[in-house]
Amino acid sequence: MGNLLEVEAKQETFAISLEQPQKKDFLSGAQAMMECLLAEGVDTIFGYPGGAIMPTYDALYDYIDRLNHILVRHEQGAGHAAQGYARVSGKTGVCLVTSGPGGTNLITPIADAIIDCTPLVCIVGQVKSTLLGTDAFQETDMIGVTTPVCKWNYQITSADEVPEIMAKAFYIAQTGKPGPVVIDFTRDAQANKMTEKFEYRKVNKLVTYRPRIVPKQDQIEKAAELINKAKRPYILFGHGVLIADAVQELLEFVEKTDMPCASTLLGLSAMPIDHPNYMGWLGMHGMYAPNVMTDQCDVLIAIGMRFDDRVTGDSTKFAKQAKIVHIEIDPSEIEKIKKTEAPVVGDAKEALKMLMPLVKKGDFTGWKNEFRKLDAREHQKVTLRDLKGEGKIKMAEVVAMLSDKTNGEACIVVDVGQHQMVAARYYQFRKPHSYIASGGLGTMGFAIPASFGAKMGAPHREVVGIIGDGCFQMTIQELGTIAQSGLAVKMIILNNNYLGMVRQWQQLFFDNRYSFVELKNPDFITIAKGFGIEGHTCSERETLSDSLDKMLKSDKAYLLEVLVEKEENVFPMVPAGTSVSEIRLE
Amino acid sequence: MTTYTICVFTENSIGLLNKITIIFTRRRINIESLTVSETERKGISRFTIVIKHDKREEVEKLVRQIRKIVEVAAVFGYLNEDIVYNEIALYKISTPIDGKVIDVENINKVHKAWVVYWGLDYVVIEKTGTEREIFDFFKYIKPHGIIEFVRSGRVAVGKTPQGLIEYLPEEIAEWEYYL
Numbered sequence: 001m002g003n004l005l006e007v008e009a010k011q012e013t014f015a016i017s018l019e020q021p022q023k024k025d026f027l028s029g030a031q032a033m034m035e036c037l038l039a040e041g042v043d044t045i046f047g048y049p050g051g052a053i054m055p056t057y058d059a060l061y062d063y064i065d066r067l068n069h070i071l072v073r074h075e076q077g078a079g080h081a082a083q084g085y086a087r088v089s090g091k092t093g094v095c096l097v098t099s100g101p102g103g104t105n106l107i108t109p110i111a112d113a114i115i116d117c118t119p120l121v122c123i124v125g126q127v128k129s130t131l132l133g134t135d136a137f138q139e140t141d142m143i144g145v146t147t148p149v150c151k152w153n154y155q156i157t158s159a160d161e162v163p164e165i166m167a168k169a170f171y172i173a174q175t176g177k178p179g180p181v182v183i184d185f186t187r188d189a190q191a192n193k194m195t196e197k198f199e200y201r202k203v204n205k206l207v208t209y210r211p212r213i214v215p216k217q218d219q220i221e222k223a224a225e226l227i228n229k230a231k232r233p234y235i236l237f238g239h240g241v242l243i244a245d246a247v248q249e250l251l252e253f254v255e256k257t258d259m260p261c262a263s264t265l266l267g268l269s270a271m272p273i274d275h276p277n278y279m280g281w282l283g284m285h286g287m288y289a290p291n292v293m294t295d296q297c298d299v300l301i302a303i304g305m306r307f308d309d310r311v312t313g314d315s316t317k318f319a320k321q322a323k324i325v326h327i328e329i330d331p332s333e334i335e336k337i338k339k340t341e342a343p344v345v346g347d348a349k350e351a352l353k354m355l356m357p358l359v360k361k362g363d364f365t366g367w368k369n370e371f372r373k374l375d376a377r378e379h380q381k382v383t384l385r386d387l388k389g390e391g392k393i394k395m396a397e398v399v400a401m402l403s404d405k406t407n408g409e410a411c412i413v414v415d416v417g418q419h420q421m422v423a424a425r426y427y428q429f430r431k432p433h434s435y436i437a438s439g440g441l442g443t444m445g446f447a448i449p450a451s452f453g454a455k456m457g458a459p460h461r462e463v464v465g466i467i468g469d470g471c472f473q474m475t476i477q478e479l480g481t482i483a484q485s486g487l488a489v490k491m492i493i494l495n496n497n498y499l500g501m502v503r504q505w506q507q508l509f510f511d512n513r514y515s516f517v518e519l520k521n522p523d524f525i526t527i528a529k530g531f532g533i534e535g536h537t538c539s540e541r542e543t544l545s546d547s548l549d550k551m552l553k554s555d556k557a558y559l560l561e562v563l564v565e566k567e568e569n570v571f572p573m574v575p576a577g578t579s580v581s582e583i584r585l586e
Numbered sequence: 587m588t589t590y591t592i593c594v595f596t597e598n599s600i601g602l603l604n605k606i607t608i609i610f611t612r613r614r615i616n617i618e619s620l621t622v623s624e625t626e627r628k629g630i631s632r633f634t635i636v637i638k639h640d641k642r643e644e645v646e647k648l649v650r651q652i653r654k655i656v657e658v659a660a661v662f663g664y665l666n667e668d669i670v671y672n673e674i675a676l677y678k679i680s681t682p683i684d685g686k687v688i689d690v691e692n693i694n695k696v697h698k699a700w701v702v703y704w705g706l707d708y709v710v711i712e713k714t715g716t717e718r719e720i721f722d723f724f725k726y727i728k729p730h731g732i733i734e735f736v737r738s739g740r741v742a743v744g745k746t747p748q749g750l751i752e753y754l755p756e757e758i759a760e761w762e763y764y765l
Contacts, residue, residue: 143601148608152656155600172656207757208597208659332650335643 027198029159030059030190033123036166038066039200042094044085044456045069046078050098051138053125055190060096070456070485073477075102077449079109080438080475083118084453087436088411090245091457092119092174099125100138103184104145108443110180111149115440116266117243119178121169122150129157129186142184151179157186159194163201171203176211177330178243211329215346215354223325223342224358226299227257232367234297234322235261236282236311237348239439240304240329241270246349247432250303251275253352257359260368262290264305266439269429273408279371284310284574285421288382289374291572291580294319296370303327304348307337308440309576317579327351381585382571386426392565393541395419395494398548399426402464402492405548410462411436413454415447415471418500421570423466433458445474448491452478455487462490462552469495469521479531482557490551491535493524493561496568504569528559535559587638589618590645591664591671591742594633595754597657598624606633606658609651615639619673619739627751627758630659636740659754664744671742675720676702677711680731688730697723708733 027035033056037045045067049057060069072078075097082093097106103124113120127136146153152172154165165183173181227233241250247270254261254277262279263270265286271278280287282294294300300322305311312318315337323341326334327348334343344351386396399422402410408430414420414437429435436454438446451465472493482489503517528535535558538547544562551560574583596602603622610617618636625632639645649663677699681688688709693699699713713723720737744750751758 144604147601147605148612153601206656207755209656210755330654332647332654334650336647336650 026194026196027159028055028059028191028193029156029162029185030056031062032159032162032194032198033166033185033190034059034063034067035198036163036200037094038063039202040092040166040170042092043068045094045096046072046081046085046453047096048072048075048078048098048102050102050125052099052127052187053096053102053123053185053190055187056096056123056125056185059190068456069096070452070481072449073480074475075105076108076445077475077478077481079106079120079122080112080443080446080449081453081456081478081481082120083109083113083116083446084413084436084450085457086118086120087450087457088433088454088461089457090243090433092121092170093453095120095122097122097124098138099127099142100140102138103140103142107145107149108441110146110182112438112441112443112446113180114149114151116438117178117239118180119173120180121166121173121183122180123183123185125190126155126184126186128188130188132186142182146182149180150182153182153184155184155186156189159189159192160196161189162194163198167201167203168206171206172209176209212331212345213329213347214350215327215344217354219342219344220351220354221358223327223344224355226323226325226342227301227355228358228360230259230299230362232296232298233257233259233301233362233364234293234299235259235301235303236264236294236305237261237267237270237303238264238305239266240327240348241267242433244304244329244348246304246347246352247271249349249352249356253356253359256356256361258361258364259301260293260364260371262287264308264311265424265437266435267305268424269432269434272430273428274430277368279368280375281424282311282580284313284576285425285570285572287375287425288378288572288583288585289371291574291583292374293371295321295579295581297322299323299325301325301327303352304329306333312337312580313574313582314577314579317581378572378585389541393538393544393562394568395422395564396426397541398492398494398544398562398564399423399466401544402466402548403428405552406462406464410434410464411454411458413437413447413451413463413465415465415467416442416444416501417468417471418496418504418568418570419466419468419494422494444468444471447471448475448478449481451491452482452485452487452489455489465489465491467491467493468500469493469497469524470499470519472524473521476527479528479533483532487557488555489557490554491557491559492551493559494564495521495524495561496564496566497521498566500568501570503567507567507569508573509575524561525559533557533559535561537561537563539563587640588642589666590637590639591666591669591740592633592635592637592645592649592652593662593664593742593750594635594652595625595659595661595750595758596631596633596655597659598629598631599657602631602655602657603633605655606635606652609648609655610635610637613644613648615648621739621741625751630754630758634740634742659758660750662744662750662753664742669742669744671716671740672714673717673720673738673740674712674714675723675735675737677713677724677727677732678708678734679711679727680708680733682707686730693727697726699723
């Protein structure tokens with residue numbers, strides 16, 4: 001007996017000498033979660049509480065001074081807000097929601113984030129692990145439901161797992177091709193204490209997941225050789241340039257080679273619009289020259305883009321005369337759509353840095369002039385018509401005037417539809433990370449939450465949401481979030497009382513059969529006022545300038561509704577499934 | 587249609603089967619057979635998936651998509667001529683007292699099949715071989731009355747002199763052998 005007591009006494013000394021706290025002092029899973037967020041440098045969370053996430057919200061109560069939590073009105077709002085935040089700041093957006101409907105309401109933003117490569121960590125409550133699979137109250141199989149639409153998911157069932165899994169979650173969300181990570185957090189894992197001291201080790205390497213950042217030298221050399229031989233080269237850059245923070249490298253590359261370049265929709269703002277080598281953006285409603293010239297170039301240098309069908313039209317006819325250099329971080333994108341002569345797998349920033357010393361300056365004056373000649377045609381046929389200033393106000397006039405008044409430096413958050421395309425066409429972007437849109441998924445309702453998310457991510461920038469009347473009503477409840485959080489978000493509704501893009505297609509391709517596209521809208525300004533947000537309606541061209549000034553001068557959130565031409569069409573347009581050569585200007 | 591065998595090395599964790607098969611579902615590719623088990627490296631599973639497809643480039647895209655799953659360490663796609671492969675089948679054959687006698691010697695020598703269990707009025711025969719060999723034997727034994735038949739998925743190893751382990755990340759190659 002004496003010996004045994006001695007052993008016990010020794011163990012006690014050992015424990016004390018390591019300064020291990022008593023078990024009752026170990027952090028709970030929920031507290032550990034808060035510590036993980038702080039360790040990852042998170043300062044903002046978008047969320048909505050509920051039953052299965054309550055232990056985490058209780059822990060959050062003690063962290064209010066360090067973690068700014070924005071209470072949304074619907075979980076979809078939390079997701080899009082986190083996207084807006086991530087897109088403008090480059091940081092990972094964090095959402096915190098409850099199980100069941102809380103999680104399923106987050107599915108749309110998760111699907112949006114995976115297709116537009118936005119880093120999110122979504123922490124979703126789950127029923128107690130003992131209740132899993134019993135159809136418990138608010139139980140949804142979030143792992144099953146999110147698997148096809150997220151980059152990674154994991155169910156935490158023990159408090160001890162929290163630090164390791166969260167470190168992995170943030171690493172996976174923000175490296176390689178960024179994307180959403182879903183953490184399914186059971187209620188007992190939140191409430192229970194850890195059995196060991198909390199320790200956070202950031203992950204910077206995983207055995208089975210190793211995105212290539214620095215490209216292989218031989219791929220770079222092959223690409224450089226092709227680039228240097230080009231007589232009619234054409235650089236197409238996408239969202240990858242912004243994600244990789246390669247704006248400066250792209251500029252240097254373009255200036256050294258003196259090649260013409262154009263962006264995809266999500267690549268907008270990576271290049272200042274007035275740069276002499278920048279030819280505009282391409283795609284279904286993109287600009288005329290950038291689209292048509294894909295049929296003329298001999299080498300296409302694609303950087304951080306993925307040949308989306310809204311870019312290529314009929315991909316079998318897209319740039320089929322050209323040899324393609326494809327710089328892309330995700331190897332599964334190489335040759336997914338287009339045969340590629342020189343693939344370069346790696347980060348756009350690293351790839352451009354490595355290419356720089358190998359590429360030569362060429363004389364492409366004549367080639368660039370061909371773009372400019374086509375521009376003149378578009379200007380004549382489309383731009384002048386859009387900005388003519390006759391009849392009802394056109395969407396283009398509003399955007400162009402906003403662009404002038406903000407000197408092209410605002411962060412423009414758009415929804416989905418005609419206004420999205422018009423904003424892309426007429427806003428003169430001069431600062432990177434300034435066009436925040438749901439590109440791949442085309443999620444209506446994106447803009448209200450994404451704009452206050454963007455304002456959180458860039459508080460010192462002017463953030464203006466340009467939103468359609470249909471889209472506005474999809475997440476209209478988030479006006480409450482904007483009012484409560486006191487964010488000075490500016491919103492413009494371009495109201496044509498139609499689902500304009502669908503109406504345009506019905507007019508052009510469905511024989512004017514307007515099937516369920518006309519909207520009887522509410523009084524948006526009264527609604528905004530009900531939420532405590534100031535606003536007014538502009539219906540006359542004469543008052544448009546003053547209206548925009550009033551909105552921009554407000555130091556609070558503001559809603560400007562502009563009544564625009566009802567049946568306006570957006571051109572140019574490459575009809576779906578056709579080749580870019582069939583682009584229509586009217 | 588060409589038969590492809592896809593070997594996937596993954597972490598042995600919950601939900602991976604779903605993460606992998608969902609990639610086939612999304613592209614409307616049917617899985618002909620699937621075998622999963624842990625490899626000789628602790629914590630690493632090996633999936634052997636057989637599909638039929640008429641476009642090689644689509645299979646290559648599929649392989650790259652599978653590789654994208656975070657827990658997947660490596661993926662290899664093979665044509666039949668690149669691999670040594672086999673399946674195993676069990677046949678429960680009725681042997682009533684007044685029935686036709688089973689020619690065990692012929693079964694052993696010609697068909698390389700073995701009786702692995704003798705019941706009162708039935709036997710269970712095991713046969714390994716390719717899909718074709720298994721079905722050839724099925725035809726041979728059918729007249730005796732097949733009570734039950736089951737065929738496994740394919741297992742396969744490449745014909746290269748190296749083991750696939752050599753293509754896995756270094757850390758995995760260093761992990762202890764299971765036994």
